[in-house]
Amino acid sequence: MRRIAILLCSALLCAQAQSPSSKKPFTPDIPKVWDDAAMASIELPRAAKVDVRPLSSAYYYTIPERTLWKTYPVYAPGKEPKGYWEWLQRQEPQVAVDFDKLKTEEDWIKAGSIVFDSANTYGPPDKGFMPVRDPGWWQAVNPPTTPEGIMPFESYVIREKGKVEVATDACAECHTRVMPDGKVIRGAQGNVPFGQMFAYAIHNIPEKTPAAPFNDVFYAAPWIKPDPSLPLGGGGIKPFHDQLASLPQGVNPRQGTSLLYPIQIPDLIGVRDRLYLDRTGLEQNRNIADLMRYDAINNFIQEITSYDGFIPNNDPGDTKLPDAKTQTRDSDRALYALAMYLYSLKPPENPNKFDALAAKGQKVFTREGCPKCHTPPLYTNNMLTPVEGFKVTDEAKANYRIMPVVVGTDPYNALNTRRGTGFYKVPSLKGVWYRGPFGHNGEVATLEDWFDVHRLDENYVRTGYRGYNLKSSAVPGHEYGLDISPEEKQALITFLKTL
Ligand code: HEC
Ligand code: HEC
Structure with missing residues (x-):
């Protein structure tokens, strides 16, 4: 025993x-998670306009803990x-x-x-x-x-x-x-084979079974015409399954993103310093209460939220909120403890020392203009960049930190999903030595691939997320640092791995 x-x-x-210092008495001042005013302003508007109605706090607090x-x-x-x-x-x-x-x-x-x-x-x-x-x-x-x-x-x-x-x-x-x-880093970009887990769970379902019930909960966005999730969600379960089985570790078909464009799992180490959460910057992170709200929404209030009458977890056409007693939520105290834990996460000790090559790489980093966006010490300027084809409103310009530069990466997640805001945030480059794949869909496995100019070609074979039926496809945009010499590239990457 x-x-x-x-x-x-x-x-x-x-x-x-x-x-000894951690033994000091501590009386937390726990904020109210479901504050109606805060909930009304925490999210950015969706790029594909839809009236999203947060639950009322009266309903939220009748959900059992x-x-x-x-x-x-x-x-x-x-x-x-x-x-x-x-x-x-x-x-x-x-x-x-x-x-x-x-x-x-x-x-x-x-x-x-x-x-x-x-x-x-x-x-x-x-x-x-x-x-x-x-x-x-x-x-x-x-x-x-x-x-x-x-x-x-x-x-x-x-x-x-x-x-x-x-x-x-x-x-x-x-x-x-x-x-x-075999060392475990809690909070880091995860490498769970989640796609394979989900695929195994449905591998015995008859091929012709409709994928719709799964698709509706996770990805449907019926206010966009045609619903962008239909290519995998509108038919039988087979392509839905095959796509899941093809997902690499490090990306996730999170609810509200897309099974066609699964999203990179973020590193939570350092989350306290980020002003926007999600790759599309959907949620503001103004204080600890907002982080608690993020966790509440995503586990799993998002699925019973009304998108102009469409409630992901309901049967088609049912616009009524489910009985609160059928749901569960974390208590405000639990969410506070969780946020404190996320705040406390530290990166593992970096084995990559800042040597002469890294110093050379740092010069390249500065010369190529990277710090304009990946500004030290956070290696992000905490700003949002609009995607191609998205018109930034004056209201957004007044309310959010927006950089009027289009980096040109694939706009799908920013435009065609429940989490789409029309923006991608500038991600922090800290911790790139222990994580990957990179890009908002984890399209490339390594930093070497991210700075490989061939990734712009249509016949490029992606090293990260590809899609179950695609042999090759470009990884467009973010052309920074692509046209430097191989020696400088190696130096730049050596520098990035020290962050
Ligand atoms: C099934 C996988 C999965 C689970 C379970 C999960 N997450 Fe996440 N999480 C993700 C993915 C994927 C994203 C990125 C979403 C996006 O960018 O749109 C994310 C994003 C986040 C973010 C935003 C970070 C940032 O920098 O953008 C936070 C914070 C977070 N998760 C915390 C949590 C907490 C706390 C829990 C448990 C209550 C949790 N997550 C459970 C997959 C998961
Ligand atoms: C104009 C702003 C801007 C500049 C300049 C810029 N980046 Fe970025 N970078 C971004 C944005 C925005 C993304 C995320 C794009 C997306 O999500 O599709 C990104 C993503 C990255 C990523 C992928 C990170 C991940 O986890 O997916 C790396 C690595 C990176 N940049 C390094 C650099 C380097 C090195 C330079 C200079 C050679 C540079 N960037 C210049 C804005 C910029």
């Missing part, structure tokens, strides 16, 4: 020694400690956080780490959405694991003694990266 306890402790990154159950690690087949599964069956259900007992800032951050691992959805371990005890699943999904064999994207949970379930949809699912040496 003790052995299992030790294993669990190392797996769950149990409390590290605390510094989620219970934060204790979670347990999932091991790869053959790596599970002897007796672990049987031990799990004997565990009593345990609530992982008692907010009334939190005393220090460190306590709140630790509670936030638990919220980061907590599920919104539970399922059986051998079938359904996340059958992590099915060997076929491991073969099809092949997720990265730690040297101990832990798959850190999902976890087991016990809500009823003797019934071990898989907890899914936790922040950790997408925002965790397993490095090639």
